[in-house]
Amino acid sequence: MKKSDPPASPEYLRVAELIRERIRDGTWVPGQRIPAAPALAEELGSDRSACERAVRVVAMQGLLTTKQGSGAYVSRILHKIRRDGTSRYQKAKREEATADGGQARGAFEAELRRMGLIPRNMPSVRRAVPPAEIAEILGVNPQAESVLVRDRRMYAAPADAAPEDLGTPVQIATTYIPLDIAGGTVLENYDTGPGGMISRLAEMGHLQVRIEETIEDREPTPDEAKFLMLDQRNRVFEITHLARTEQGRIVEATVHVLPTSMWQLSYGWDIDDN
Missing domain, CATH: 3.40.1410.10 (Chorismate lyase-like)
Incomplete structure (x- = not known):
């Protein structure tokens, strides 16, 4: 019997990993403001809601900081x-x-x-x-x-x-x-x-x-x-x-x-x- 394919990860998790990659490889540097959700969705081939949720996930991991009305920034402290x-x-x-x-x-x-x-x-x-x-x-x-x-x-x-x-x-x-x-x-x-x-x-x-x-x-x-x-x-x-x-x-x-x-x-x- 053929095994079914594993369920795909939610889209926001894929986007979160792409954000982490850009921070790890230096594409986005500490203190830099990352693109707002609409621009980020276009850049990463995703949708706005997934990008907004992904930003929240990465912020909870300490790699981004968010400022109300200003956006999300790469954390200046990337190590605990x-x-x-x-x-x-x-x-x-x-x-x-x-x-x-x-x-x-x-x-x-x-x-x-x-x-x-x-x-x-x-x-x-x-x-x-x-x-x-x-x-x-x-x-x-x-x-x-x-x-x-x-x-x-x-x-x-x-x-x-x-x-x-x-x-x-x-x-x-x-x-x-x-x-x-x-x-x-x-x-x-x-x-x-x-x-x-x-x-x-x-x-x-x-x-x-x-x-x-x-x-x-x-x-x-x-x-x-x-x-x-x-x-x-x-x-x-x-x-x-x-x-x-x-x-x-x-x-x-x-x-x-x-x-x-x-x-x-x-x-x-x-x-x-x-």
């Missing part, structure tokens, strides 16, 4: 950023030397510079009444200004980018520190110096000795999708990071939001097999 959840909190890593002779301002900068990228941040620092769940975690008053909040909208740019070039939005991070620890200290400054706030906390007598992270895969909120230039159907990692001192106190709670298409999460630990 590796977030090493183990070594990034080691002093030597978060303070490692940079190519310009300085020192990294924390783990995020160190991770980007290893990829030939530089960080751009839009920070805000304020005293605030904490969300109820954060107040419970930190053991602070949920009805008073009891935390210092460090909000960061984080970008990655090529090493040779002009100063005004923010680059690609890659992360949102919101850190909460008990105000009785952070109030009136360098932690209220935008720039906390080499090694970032973890190094400053250690110098202030709050050395972090235990890290706990919970990871959730979810859809972005509208605000997150807008900043990170994601379709609502994209996914993000939400990492809730807690840091404890030797005395067991949680001195930092940070919520990281990262596009799954841009980031790779890595962890390692020793095994006690007694």
Whole structure:
């Protein structure tokens, strides 16, 4: 009995592969705007709806970014950023030397510079009444200004980018520190110096000795999708990071939001097999 031919792949998958090929072979270079759907359909011998769907698929894979009213662009970051959840909190890593002779301002900068990228941040620092769940975690008053909040909208740019070039939005991070620890200290400054706030906390007598992270895969909120230039159907990692001192106190709670298409999460630990 003659076997039937396998079903053909949907047209949008064929178009998505053609888009990926043009990115891989350099036909379309990072930062370049690709043709709009009608022109793309003509170029690839397809139809507009298939091209629109294919663009969404490739964008979800991190190879394209979309801007409402402007179109789709080849991503300027074609390789995933590796977030090493183990070594990034080691002093030597978060303070490692940079190519310009300085020192990294924390783990995020160190991770980007290893990829030939530089960080751009839009920070805000304020005293605030904490969300109820954060107040419970930190053991602070949920009805008073009891935390210092460090909000960061984080970008990655090529090493040779002009100063005004923010680059690609890659992360949102919101850190909460008990105000009785952070109030009136360098932690209220935008720039906390080499090694970032973890190094400053250690110098202030709050050395972090235990890290706990919970990871959730979810859809972005509208605000997150807008900043990170994601379709609502994209996914993000939400990492809730807690840091404890030797005395067991949680001195930092940070919520990281990262596009799954841009980031790779890595962890390692020793095994006690007694």
